[in-house]
Amino acid sequence: MAREQSLVTQLRAVVLPALQLAGGDPAEVVAQMFDSILDCSAKAIAELKLLQLEHSRAYDAPPPPQAMVDDKWRVKKIFSGDGENAKANRQQRKRRRSADDSVTLETPVPHYDGHQWRKYGQKLINNANHPRSYYKCTYKQEQDCGATKTVQQYQDCAGTDEPAMYTVVYFGQHTCKPAGNDADAAVVIKTESTGRSSGCGAGELSPSDSQCSNISVTCTSVVVDHHQRTASIESSCKLLDMAPDLENAEVNTYDQLYDVAAFSPLDLDTDWAIDAHGHDLLKNGYW
DNA sequence: GCGATTTGACCGCG
DNA sequence: CGCGGTCAAATCGC
Incomplete structure (x- = not known):
């Protein structure tokens, strides 16, 4: 995934200047598409790193949460x-804070880590060009979840094609269960038309931030059930413009399943959980 | 009106 | 005493 991210970044640097020379709207659209691709891969990397961390902790005599x-x-x-x-x-x-028990991650999309965070502070740090933001788990109050993180931009993207990069440091471990998450192993792909760009998850970033993609999405909900190997489209959306025959369609193979998912824009602001099938894939080294 | 964010103040540690 | 982390009142925005 890291390699893919690197290659896409390089490709972006090659393609965009050429398109900008040609002029017109395509350059902007292509830039947004590149940003979306980078958003997706960065989120996947962040999720995998967190999962890896949780796995390693599980094997290293995990202490009780409290x-x-x-x-x-x-x-x-x-x-x-x-x-x-x-x-x-x-x-x-x-x-x-103790420096122990922290995990540092460098990513262009600091908010897509599968958890919900509430910002509780921002601070200018010595010898840093950008302020550091402090987040705690949204469920700290209700579920006494002790997880916190800090986010700090370390790479300026102004005037360059390079994406802004952030250092994200995670402290503590999530002991919370996001609300509305069933024990059911179905993967729910849910997107909605919020007007908010897919690149600005926690609302921390300014509208001018280059990570914000302006591609609008109106697909509202696609539910994929791995147990029954079917997928149903719950509401009409732009997805149907691309593939009108998908409405209420039954998808009987995994290839078709993933084709459906491929049409559906990822909602990077939604809490994601790896289901039983995903764990099997992980276990068997397919990811 | 309520939840989320902002921001200045406060506090402990090195 | 300076720095970084946290608190909480004020403010924002839906």
């Missing part, structure tokens, strides 16, 4: 705490 959280944070002052003083309460919560 113990992990407690080990990760060091609290210097513990106040016996009748809570009479708001400052004292805040001090009790003050913690400092």
Whole structure:
């Protein structure tokens, strides 16, 4: 995947200048397509890295979630705490990160890692051109999930064809289960017309950010059930313009299944989970 | 109105 | 004392 990403980036650098010389709209459309391809591969890489991390932790005597959280944070002052003083309460919560137990990832699309995050801070860091953003798991409150991450851009993309690159550092481990996720092993491919570009997941990036693709998507929902090896199109969408006979179609082979999926734009903002079939593929080295 | 983001203040650590 | 991480009130936006 990394190799593919590198090659696409190189191809982009070759093709785009030529198209821009020719002038016209195609250059813009092609640029958006390249961005979308890079978005997809970066998300896949991020997901695989996280999965790899979770696997390696599973084999390395995983501590109970709460113990992990407690080990990760060091609290210097513990106040016996009748809570009479708001400052004292805040001090009790003050913690400092340990460099251990963190995973660093470099990616042009820092938000597509399969989890939902809430931004809680932004800070200018010494000797850095861009601020660092701080995120915690959306489900921290409800499910006491201790996962956090920081995102910092380290490569300027202004005036170049290179995509902006971000350093993403993950701390802690997700103990949450995203809402509305059934135990069912079906893969749900869901996209919707939000007007928001596919490249701007958490809304952190400015509209001018080069990672934002302006390709609009109106496909609303495709459900793929690997158990029954069927796919049904749940609502009409642009997908049907490309393949009108797919509506309510039954797809009986995996090749057809993936053909359907290939027409469907990936929703990179949605939580993704690898289903049982995916785990089999992983186990057998197909990915 | 409510959830998410922004931003200045606060705090611990080195 | 400076830096980085977190908090929480203010603000935004749907």
